[in-house]
Amino acid sequence: MNNNKQKLLLQYLISSGDLYALCTSIIRPEYFAPEYRNAVKFIQDYHEEYNALPTPEQIKAETETSLVKQEIKKDQFEYCATEVEAFCKFQAFRAAIFAAPPLMDEGNYGKAEQLVRDAVTVSLQREIGTVYFDNPQERIKQRLKDKRLIPTGWKELDRVLDGGIGRKELLLFSANSGVGKSITMANLGLNVLLQGYNVLYITLELSEEVVGQRYDLMVSGISKFEHMARLSELVQKIEQTGQHCGELVIKYMPSGSKTTAIKAYLKELQLTREYIPDVIIVDYIDNLDPSEQVPPELIFLHDKLTSEQLRNIGVEYNSAVVTASQQNREAVDAPIIHQGHIAGGISKINSSDNHFTIIQTGPMKAKGSIAFMPLKTRNSLGLSEVLYHNWDRVSLRITDEDKGPDPEKLTFVPRTKPNEPKSKSGLVDTEGGDGLLNLVDDLN
Incomplete structure (x- = not known):
């Protein structure tokens, strides 16, 4: 992805809190061109600290990177999300490919495989989850x-x-x-x-x-x-x-x-x-x-x-x-x-x-x-x-x-509840019983 497109995506991201919230989990500063890495890190740190996005003026003052807010329409929202996802997936996979050979030389094939697997699974979480009170009948039928x-x-x-x-x-x-x-x-x-x-x-x-x-x-x-x-x-x-x-x-x-x-x-x-x-x-x-x-x-x-x-x-x-x-x-x-x-x-x-x-x-x-x-x-x-x-x-x-065990032979029965009282019939003996293994021997 060329630098102009990276800059445009960053401008979209700082223009919409919802768009940034959707994409932030997969964004890494090292994925971007060197001139934008400080800006990406500042945006992430600022959002983490203040739960808001910095203004273009703040970004310029802190990182000397010039960005301009954009008016985000629905199609631009989807475009940016799709492009950011593809870009981050590619960069993660590229980083994994470069990191794998040294790990393989060390015999750490599992770590190398995990890096590639993590890169392949980089994606945006577009599913909102289960809205509990919406259509409970369908939800329960599907669960069963x-x-x-x-x-x-x-x-x-x-x-x-x-x-x-x-x-x-x-x-x-x-x-x-x-x-x-x-x-x-x-x-x-x-x-x-x-x-x-x-x-x-x-x-x-x-x-x-x-x-x-x-x-x-x-x-x-x-x-x-x-x-x-x-x-x-x-x-x-x-x-x-x-x-x-x-x-x-x-x-x-x-x-x-x-x-x-x-x-x-x-x-x-x-x-x-x-x-x-x-x-x-x-x-x-x-x-x-x-x-x-x-x-x-x-x-x-x-x-x-x-x-x-x-x-x-x-x-x-x-x-x-x-x-x-x-x-x-x-x-x-x-x-x-x-x-x-x-x-x-x-x-x-x-x-x-x-x-x-x-x-x-x-x-x-x-x-x-x-x-x-x-x-x-x-x-x-x-x-x-x-x-x-x-x-x-x-x-x-x-x-x-x-046929189940003969109750007359029972000398010990393990408790099913931590504070269960001793049985009146004497079947539960937690004080002087000989233990579970003696019980099963006695039953036979």
């Missing part, structure tokens, strides 16, 4: 239509989640080592597959063959020790199931992969398979890195960026995202599991929409039982309620529990 929850296939979880997991949301499971994070996510994946949804299972730990074998068990119900002897039956059951469900893609990525690798793969999947998965399972988030380089000691920031970027992938692709995280050592013997027991940064929970801890003690596993306890639900109730399910050690399937 857009929610489109995906049932988990487990009645109790769906009840707590008010119907299921939402697209553009992040569901986080946590558990101690060996308790069943991967098994839980694989079961959830199969549950939604059987409803016709497409699932992408990204494994950052186990091989594709191991994950595939687990699905062989869950789909067929045939023990892995009998797969060779019953190969024809196994194949037949898998093929029959595949005819009546969504598509499952299992993709291995090395531990330490960045969130950008998932985005790149989704684009490849969209090109080759011509769809975007309804549910993206990432096994698991502790093995994933953000696009930016983060010093290892900044665990909170690392996990914050990773979880936010993973959730943003779901937002961008209109998919539900499911992942899991380890719990720390304090959770092993803790009487009650809470959010502070998450390994690494609690920022993972802050960024998630729903968070469940998985409970399966040795006696529970031996007797075929597993439980989930919601620790965070953004849009529903039911916190700290223990949800019991059946677990089959052969097929690895987690299913609804037909």
